[in-house]
Amino acid sequence: MNDIIETSKPTMSSREIAELTGSRHDAVRKSAERLAADQILTSPLATFDYEHRGNTYQEYRFNKRDSLVLVARLSPEFTAAVVDRWQQLEQQEAKPALPDFTNPVEAARAWADEVESKLRAEAALEHAKPAVEFVERYVSADSGNKGFRQVAKLLQANEREFRAFLQDSRVMYRLGGEWMPYQQHIDADRFVVKTGVTEDGGHSYSQAKFTPKGVNWIAGLWAQHKLEDVA
Numbered sequence: 001m002n003d004i005i006e007t008s009k010p011t012m013s014s015r016e017i018a019e020l021t022g023s024r025h026d027a028v029r030k031s032a033e034r035l036a037a038d039q040i041l042t043s044p045l046a047t048f049d050y051e052h053r054g055n056t057y058q059e060y061r062f063n064k065r066d067s068l069v070l071v072a073r074l075s076p077e078f079t080a081a082v083v084d085r086w087q088q089l090e091q092q093e094a095k096p097a098l099p100d101f102t103n104p105v106e107a108a109r110a111w112a113d114e115v116e117s118k119l120r121a122e123a124a125l126e127h128a129k130p131a132v133e134f135v136e137r138y139v140s141a142d143s144g145n146k147g148f149r150q151v152a153k154l155l156q157a158n159e160r161e162f163r164a165f166l167q168d169s170r171v172m173y174r175l176g177g178e179w180m181p182y183q184q185h186i187d188a189d190r191f192v193v194k195t196g197v198t199e200d201g202g203h204s205y206s207q208a209k210f211t212p213k214g215v216n217w218i219a220g221l222w223a224q225h226k227l228e229d230v231a
Contacts, residue, residue, distance in 0.1 A: 010089040011061040012082070015050065020085060021071060021078040025059070031074045032060050041066045145192055145209035148179065154215070155222055165225055171218065172208070181208050190214030 014032060018025040036045045042065055047058040062070060064086050071082045146154070152162045163179070166172040172179045181191040191214055194207045210218065 009063070010086075011063060012067045012085065012089070013048070013050075014060040014062070016085070017062075017067060017071060017074075017082065020081050021075040023074060028070070028074060029060060032062070032070055035066075035070060035073060040069060145211055146215060147207075147209050151210050151215055151218065155219065157222065162222070165222065166218075169221060169225075171221075175206070178206055179208065180206060185214070188213075190217055 014028045018028045035041050045060050071079050152159050172181050185191050191208050
């Protein structure tokens with residue numbers, strides 16, 4: 001009989017640690033017992049039965065912290081392997097359990113949740129449709145460089161909202177009285193920046209425009225942004 005009641009939280013057994021570190025199971029158990037005697041482990045040792053080739057044996061089970069302490073004492077070079085195994089255990093725990101389809105109430109609730117999820121996705125796609133469809137219009141239109149207002153019009157985007165999106169996404173920033181792209185986007189050929197001096201020679205200026213590559217790129221980001229707003 002087990003010394004304590006098992007919980008739903010993931011644990012790692014002394015047998016599994018032995019397999020991961022290439023150690024003998026009895027050596028792992030003795031090392032754990034020494035750590036427990038020195039009061040280094042956070043949880044008391046408890047034995048659990050397991051069967052192997054028709055025989056019943058006993059193992060210890062550890063929480064994440066104690067298993068790592070044990071491996072660090074036993075075989076430090078295998079700590080990474082145990083950390084990877086814990087990631088697997090925690091990911092498995094995070095996965096939602098399947099509903100009990102033999103229960104009419106749970107089955108109906110699962111079906112309703114699935115329908116609601118599909119409806120939300122359809123609504124999000126419909127909401128983002130103008131931003132997605134603009135690509136087709138753009139391909140057949142002039143493929144030259146385009147200014148901010150031209151792109152906002154193609155996207156059917158509110159200029160103030162689009163401007164805030166560009167700033168929050170670190171695509172463009174305000175420099176003096178002009179909006180300029182960050183250098184990495186210029187280097188990626190998403191923008192061209194034209195500089196010059198006014199005809200009267202009184203003022204210098206800089207003007208940024210989206211390249212065809214930049215228009216297609218920002219359209220994808222904008223469509224994703226609109227989908228996230230609906231989700």
